[in-house]
Amino acid sequence: MRLLERSVYTGPNLYSARPMIRLRLDLGALEDWPTNRLPGFDDALLRVLPGVAAHGCSYRTPGGLVRRMQEGTWLGHVIEHVALELQTLAGARVSRGKTRSVNRQPGVYDILYCYADKVSGLAAGRAAIALVDALLPDDLRGTTGLERLGDTIGHDALNVDAIVSALRTLVTKNGLGPSTRAIVDEARRRGIPALRLDEASLVQLGYGSRQRRIRASVTDATSLIGAELAGNKAAAKALMEEAGLPVPSGRVVRTFDEALAAARQLRWRVVVKPLNGNHGRGVTTGVRDAASLEAAFAIARQLSRSVIVECELPGNDHRILVVGGQVIAVTERVPAQVTGDGHHTVSALIDAVNADPRRGTGHENVLTRIKVDDTVRTLLDQQRLGLDSIPPVGRLVRLRGTANLSTGGTAIDRTDTIHPDNAAIAVQAAAIVGLDVAGIDMLSADIGQSVRETGGGIVEVNAAPGLRMHLQPSEGTPRDVARPIVASLFPPRSRSRIPIFAITGTNGKSTTARMVARILSEAGYRVGLTSTSGVYINGRLQVAADASGPRSARMVLRNPTVDAAVLEAARGGILREGLGFDRCDVGAVLNISADHLGQKGIDTVEDLARVKSIVTESVGRRGSAVLNADDRLTRAMARHAGGRLVWFSAGADTTANELVRRHIADGGMAVVEEDGDVVLYRNGRTVVVPTIDVPATLGGAADFNVWNALAATAMTAAFGIATETIALALRTFTTSFEESPGRLNMLDVRGVRVIVDYAHNPAALMALGRLVQRLRIDDCRTFGMVSIPGDRRDCDLIEMGALAADIFDEIMFREAPDGRGRPAGSINALMSHGALSTGKAADCVHRLASEEDATDECLRRARPGDLVVLMPTDIDGIWHRLVGFAEASAPGEDDAGPAAIRTLEAVDG
Numbered sequence: 001m002r003l004l005e006r007s008v009y010t011g012p013n014l015y016s017a018r019p020m021i022r023l024r025l026d027l028g029a030l031e032d033w034p035t036n037r038l039p040g041f042d043d044a045l046l047r048v049l050p051g052v053a054a055h056g057c058s059y060r061t062p063g064g065l066v067r068r069m070q071e072g073t074w075l076g077h078v079i080e081h082v083a084l085e086l087q088t089l090a091g092a093r094v095s096r097g098k099t100r101s102v103n104r105q106p107g108v109y110d111i112l113y114c115y116a117d118k119v120s121g122l123a124a125g126r127a128a129i130a131l132v133d134a135l136l137p138d139d140l141r142g143t144t145g146l147e148r149l150g151d152t153i154g155h156d157a158l159n160v161d162a163i164v165s166a167l168r169t170l171v172t173k174n175g176l177g178p179s180t181r182a183i184v185d186e187a188r189r190r191g192i193p194a195l196r197l198d199e200a201s202l203v204q205l206g207y208g209s210r211q212r213r214i215r216a217s218v219t220d221a222t223s224l225i226g227a228e229l230a231g232n233k234a235a236a237k238a239l240m241e242e243a244g245l246p247v248p249s250g251r252v253v254r255t256f257d258e259a260l261a262a263a264r265q266l267r268w269r270v271v272v273k274p275l276n277g278n279h280g281r282g283v284t285t286g287v288r289d290a291a292s293l294e295a296a297f298a299i300a301r302q303l304s305r306s307v308i309v310e311c312e313l314p315g316n317d318h319r320i321l322v323v324g325g326q327v328i329a330v331t332e333r334v335p336a337q338v339t340g341d342g343h344h345t346v347s348a349l350i351d352a353v354n355a356d357p358r359r360g361t362g363h364e365n366v367l368t369r370i371k372v373d374d375t376v377r378t379l380l381d382q383q384r385l386g387l388d389s390i391p392p393v394g395r396l397v398r399l400r401g402t403a404n405l406s407t408g409g410t411a412i413d414r415t416d417t418i419h420p421d422n423a424a425i426a427v428q429a430a431a432i433v434g435l436d437v438a439g440i441d442m443l444s445a446d447i448g449q450s451v452r453e454t455g456g457g458i459v460e461v462n463a464a465p466g467l468r469m470h471l472q473p474s475e476g477t478p479r480d481v482a483r484p485i486v487a488s489l490f491p492p493r494s495r496s497r498i499p500i501f502a503i504t505g506t507n508g509k510s511t512t513a514r515m516v517a518r519i520l521s522e523a524g525y526r527v528g529l530t531s532t533s534g535v536y537i538n539g540r541l542q543v544a545a546d547a548s549g550p551r552s553a554r555m556v557l558r559n560p561t562v563d564a565a566v567l568e569a570a571r572g573g574i575l576r577e578g579l580g581f582d583r584c585d586v587g588a589v590l591n592i593s594a595d596h597l598g599q600k601g602i603d604t605v606e607d608l609a610r611v612k613s614i615v616t617e618s619v620g621r622r623g624s625a626v627l628n629a630d631d632r633l634t635r636a637m638a639r640h641a642g643g644r645l646v647w648f649s650a651g652a653d654t655t656a657n658e659l660v661r662r663h664i665a666d667g668g669m670a671v672v673e674e675d676g677d678v679v680l681y682r683n684g685r686t687v688v689v690p691t692i693d694v695p696a697t698l699g700g701a702a703d704f705n706v707w708n709a710l711a712a713t714a715m716t717a718a719f720g721i722a723t724e725t726i727a728l729a730l731r732t733f734t735t736s737f738e739e740s741p742g743r744l745n746m747l748d749v750r751g752v753r754v755i756v757d758y759a760h761n762p763a764a765l766m767a768l769g770r771l772v773q774r775l776r777i778d779d780c781r782t783f784g785m786v787s788i789p790g791d792r793r794d795c796d797l798i799e800m801g802a803l804a805a806d807i808f809d810e811i812m813f814r815e816a817p818d819g820r821g822r823p824a825g826s827i828n829a830l831m832s833h834g835a836l837s838t839g840k841a842a843d844c845v846h847r848l849a850s851e852e853d854a855t856d857e858c859l860r861r862a863r864p865g866d867l868v869v870l871m872p873t874d875i876d877g878i879w880h881r882l883v884g885f886a887e888a889s890a891p892g893e894d895d896a897g898p899a900a901i902r903t904l905e906a907v908d909g
Contacts (some may be wrong), residue, residue, distance in 0.1 A: 001075070001133060002026040003145030004108065006125070008118050011550060012618045013578030014611055015112050018096065021083075021121045023111040023149075025076050025129070030140060031107035036072030044135045045069075045078070048160050051085050074099070075132055076109035082128035083113045083121075089160075090124070090167035092116035092175070102601065120170035122149045127167070130157040172360075177201050179216040179467040186482035192496040193582055195558060205489065206496035207581075208528065208562040212489040217437045218464045219489060226434030227463040231276045233308055236461050239432050245425055246457030250310025259297045260290060262309040271312045271401075271459075272296035274304030278462070284375065285312055285401030286382065295378045315443040315456040317403035318414065320423070321470055321481055322430040322438045324488040327423040329470035329479040330447060332412040333403030336370045340391025346380065347372070347387040350399070353408075367474065370399055370408030411469035413476025414447050421450035429461050437485060439465025498562060499525075500581055501715055504569040504615045505590030505628075506608070507764045508708045509548070511696065511735070511743045512590060515712035517566045519729040523721050525564040528556030532570070532758075533741045533875070537562065544876075549573025553580025569615050571608065575600045579618055586715045587615040587642070588626035590707070592633035593763035598793045609633040619643035624718035626711060629656035629670075646670065646718045648710040650703070671714040676700060678709060678730075680717050688713055689727040695734045701774040702744060704767040705735070742875035744771075749886045751864025756879055759871045760788060762799045768869065769807035775867060783862055784808035785854040785870045790820035790827050797827060801834025808869070810844045810861065811835055814854035817873050851878060859885060 004024040009015070015022060035041050046053055046066070057064035065081050077099040087094050097113035115121025126149035133143050134157035153170075155162035176184060180201040184194045187205045195204040202215045213220040218227070229236045234252045241247050251262040252275060263270050272293065273283040282303040284296035293309075300307040321329045338349035353359070354369040361369060370376075372387065376399050380386055383397065391397050403409040422442060430438035439462035445454045470479045490496050501520075503513050510531045517529040521539065529536040530552040535543040537559060543552070548570035556565045557580070569579060592609045602608050616625040617640050625641035628634045629649040635656070638645055647663055647670040649656045660670050664681045671680050671688075678688040689709075691697050696705040713726055735744040742758040753775075759768045765786070772782055786804045788797055804811045813828045813835075828847040835845045848854040851872045858868045872878035 001030060001129065001143045002028060003129065003143070003148055006122070006148050007576065008115075008122070009578035011577070011579040011581060012583075012614055014575065014614060015098070015100070015110065016096075017618070018114060019578070020097075020112045021115050021118075021125060023079075023125050023129075024102065025079070025109050025111055026105075027075060027107045027109065030075055030136075033140060034072040034074055035069040035078065038136070041135060042066060042069040045082075045132075048131070048135075048158050049082060049085055051089065052081055055081050055085070057081070074109060076111050079125075079128045079132050080111045080113050082131055083111075083124045086124045086127055086131075086160075086163060086167055087113075087116060087120065087171075089164045090120065090171045092120060092171050104603070116171055117174040119150070119174045120167055123153050123170055124167055125149055127153055127157070127163050131160075131163075134158050174199070176203070177216060178471065180214065182467055182471055182482040183214055183217070183485055186480070186486045187496075190486060190490070190496075192486070192490060193557075195554065197558070204558060205486070207500070207557045208498035208565060209526070209560055210495050210498055211558075211560055212496075214485075214489075216464050217467055217485065219436060219485070221436045221489070222463060223434040223436070226436075229433050230435060230438070230461050230463040231278075233273070233275055233277075233460060234306075236433050237310075237458075240429055240458060240461075243428065243432050245429055245432070246451055248311040248313050248457060248459060250308055252306050252308055254306055256294060256297050259293060259307060259309050263287065263290075263293055266309065266311050269312050270309050272300050273308050273310075274300045275306040275308055277303050280400070280402035280404030280407045282375075283402045284378065287312075292378070292382060295374075299374055299378070310459075313443040313456050313459060315445040315451075315454070316447075318442045318444055318447050319411075319465070319469060320418070320426040320440040320442055321465060321467075322426055322435075322440060323481070323484045324436060325427055325431065326484070327418065327426055328415075328484050329481050330414045330418045331469045331473055332414045332447065333405065333469065334410045334412065334474075335401060335403040336399040336408030338391075338397050338399065340393060340395040340397060342390065342393040345388050345390050346385060346397055349391075349397070350387075359408075367410065368406050368408055375400065405466065405469050410474040413470070413473040413479065415470075415477070415479055417448040419448055419450050421452060422447060425451065425458065429458050433461045435461070435463055436488065437465065438462065497585075498557075499564045499586070499719060500557075500584040501564070501566045501719070502569050502579070502581070502584040502587045502615045502618070503567070503590065503711075503715075504571075504574075504588070504612045505634075506593045506595050506612075506761065507767065508590045508704060508711070509568045509570070511705060511740060512588070512708040512711045512715075513566050513568045514740050514743075515696070515708060515730065515733055516715050518733045519712060519716045519721055519726050520564045520566065522729040523716075523725050526561055527564050527566055528559055528562035529566045530556055531568045546570075550577045550580030557581060571596055571602070571611055574611050574614055575602070579614060581618075583618050583620045583623070583642075584615070585620060585623040586626060586719055587619040587623070588711055588715050589613065589616055589628065589634045589637060590711055591628055591631045591763070593761065594796065595761040595763070596792070597796070599791060605633060609637065613637045613640065616641040624669075624715070626714045626718060628707070628711070629653070629660050630707075635659065644669070644718070646714050648672065648707075648714040650707055650710065669714075669718060671710050671717065673706060673710060678713055680713065680723060682717065686723055688717075688723050689730050694730045695732075696730075696740075696744070698744075698771070698775075702771050704764075704771075705744065737879050741879070742872075745879065747879075747882050747886060749859060749868075749882055752859065752862040752866050752868055754859075754868045754870065754882055756870045756872065756875065756882070758873075758875060761792070762796065762803055765800060765803045765807070765871075768871075769803065772807055772867065772869060778865075781809045781862070781866045782807065783810050783812065783858040783866065783868045785812045785814060785851065785858055785868075785872070786831065787814050787816050787827065787851070787871060787873070788831070790816050790818070790822040794830055797830035798834035798837070801831035801836075802838050803834075804831070805835035805838040805840035805845070810846070811840075812846050812848055812854040812857050814848045814851045817851070852881065855881060 007022045054062045055065040080097040080099045094114040102108040153166040253259045282300045317333045319331045359367040359369045426440040441460040444456040470481045517527045526538045530547045535547045548568040553567045619625045619642035623643035626646045629647040630653045650673045669682045680686045691700045737745040745756040747754045759765045788800045813831045
């Protein structure tokens with residue numbers, strides 16, 4: 001087997017609407033060895049990984065995978081199930097996968113499976129391939145390319161226990177903690193998107209300006225003052241005492257002598273704890289004499305310079321969870337303890353308790369393992385025991401004075417039995433300290449009776465309370481405490497999402513996206529825009545880069561100042577990671593033509609259309625899918641598009657005209673060009689704006705911008721923007737460099753009209769050619785600087801040359817700055833071949849080394865009244881070069897142009 005490539009999809013992708021990992025595997029000779037031709041393979045797999053016996057597979061019933069293996073299935077399919085099972089055993093909740101053969105590549109399969117996090121998911125894939133390979137006969141074994149999946153998890157391929165242990169470590173390290181995970185799961189159940197913002201537990205719920213943030217049970221509504229007060233136990237207790245709530249008497253001390261004086265004043269049986277500790281760390285209960293006080297003081301001082309000495313209230317430890325002023329859950333916490341059996345030492349009894357599979361090393365499991373430390377030894381000493389002591393049958397050995405789960409305690413749900421007085425006291429305590437989510441620690445002999453009658457009271461108020469004791473108590477009813485937390489962040493009728501407008505296609509994406517952004521801005525939205533020229537926030541350039549991928553989309557969706565997102569979705573990003581969002585409100589596909597073919601398995605325009613269609617398939621149920629009725633391949637996408645279908649059309653295609661006519665007659669929505677007007681059909685006919693009034697169309701001459709205006713109108717009208725707002729925005733939208741860099745920018749340079757446009761494929765060049773023909777007047781000569789990225793097919797480069805020959809009087813072919821694997825000069829050679837094959841005169845075809853040289857040569861040859869079209873890669877650099885030329889004084893008659901210009905003779909040789 002040979003691993004060819006891998007991808008980690010974070011959003012809807014070519015293979016699934018879910019985030020998945022894809023491994024492309026070449027089975028090689030194993031293509032001829034399905035599982036039913038491998039005697040004993042299924043039994044061997046079940047011996048090392050018995051859990052796969054429960055996998056339903058396509059039969060959707062336990063045993064389905066085993067049945068498939070007995071009937072005969074490919075090893076790639078088995079690897080998919082093994083990767084899922086290994087993750088499940090490691091604690092990741094994943095269950096979905098699929099394996100598909102790759103078109104035109106016999107024996108090559110795409111293995112896809114869900115993952116909890118990228119690191120553990122890839123490690124599981126590596127382990128799955130190695131495990132399946134290890135089960136094969138010796139003459140069929142051997143894999144290559146596993147280094148693509150990162151470092152090995154370092155264990156024998158068939159040592160499943162060791163593999164799962166290593167994976168569990170990765171899942172714990174890279175996954176969310178139980179409190180955060182519960183809130184995220186609840187948010188997603190409500191359809192609220194969740195984005196992880198760091199490697200810890202900082203999570204964004206919702207998009208843009210409607211987002212909220214959490215870290216475990218701390219929310220963005222949690223008061224900093226409240227959290228600081230909760231951390232200062234003495235200050236919090238003083239506030240509660242002044243409010244009349246039952247709290248223990250005590251003092252803050254800094255020396256042992258002060259602690260001794262306080263204990264004597266409080267008449268002993270005191271609790272000693274750090275002033276600002278948490279999770280029960282450093283707390284010693286039941287202190288009765290000076291010797292135990294000295295030991296307890298030393299433990300507390302390790303965590304805090306100031307120490308609290310306070311009366312020990314009677315009763316059992318209870319945690320009361322208060323959210324938004326209401327008691328949500330109550331748990332009685334039992335301190336870590338063991339029971340003697342007359343045979344085993346205390347140490348052995350602790351080991352037996354820790355062997356419970358529900359116990360983990362941190363907070364990832366329902367319970368936490370008991371850790372032997374100075375506090376445990378001190379408490380054992382008070383009971384006149386040691387770790388080597390053998391307690392008699394039935395003797396209860398206390399290991400902790402506090403009942404925190406993080407120190408090995410257990411939890412019993414008491415939510416249904418709490419007395420109303422105790423609940424009211426807890427609610428007041430949370431309010432007094434100032435916490436929206438609070439864990440109130442109350443000591444009570446019976447939580448079902450008022451502490452004002454039985455004694456007891458509040459010993460602590462905690463910010464960031466752990467939720468796992470309520471979610472999965474050791475005894476009693478689990479409580480869905482995440483639901484009220486999410487409800488407090490997103491109350492009824494509040495929204496978690498901002499509108500997302502996603503745009504894809506071969507050409508016109510950037511201009512259409514900018515038009516949509518302008519319309520939304522006019523409607524009062526603060527817009528986040530991604531495009532090939534950068535990320536823009538409310539009209540200001542935030543990041544200058546090719547920002548048409550999922551990473552840039554997430555940058556916008558994470559920005560809390562953004563009310564609406566307009567996202568250009570290019571082919572490369574979709575293939576690499578999928579979309580940067582789970583669904584959009586309006587998705588548009590503008591057109592499909594040959595570009596980037598022969599890359600990443602996309603060999604035909606039909607393949608390309610399948611990639612682009614992901615955008616409209618990801619439209620939400622109440623959203624709108626906007627499609628170009630004039631394009632054959634986009635018309636075909638209507639069948640699988642999500643939401644309501646909206647067509648746009650320039651009316652040049654007979655099939656499109658009939659399709660749109662029927663759609664309108666059936667009550668559908670469409671935007672068309674009729675008699676030079678942009679017309680909206682929605683419950684009647686509305687003229688939005690004459691195309692001649694849209695500056696970007698150059699009086700209607702730039703037909704590609706007419707299409708873009710139609711698409712932008714359709715997208716925003718479908719969302720409900722008023723037609724008057726759309727018209728105003730389109731009337732003021734220009735193709736200036738400042739507003740739309742590299743998209744039909746025009747400049748007068750010493751009487752020469754210069755157009756700068758990033759036409760990087762044949763379809764774009766043809767559209768630009770139509771405009772050039774319309775702009776030609778009298779004896780105007782045309783000069784074109786032409787190139788194409790080097791990763792396109794030879795035939796695409798030749799076609800670009802042929803098209804340029806038909807459009808321009810003189811052509812300056814130039815090499816791309818990055819040949820993308822092609823040797824220097826080869827791009828120019830192929831384009832020149834295309835131009836010359838049309839019969840273009842050789843002295844009109846020139847090859848230059850760079851776009852700077854080509855730009856200079858165009859300007860050197862052009863005379864006032866001529867037209868120069870530049871198609872640069874470095875748009876900013878070339879534009880500022882032109883501005884510099886324009887601002888310079890006019891050259892004399894004999895001036896050949898800028899001094900930096902090299903002659904054609906030197907360049908062409």
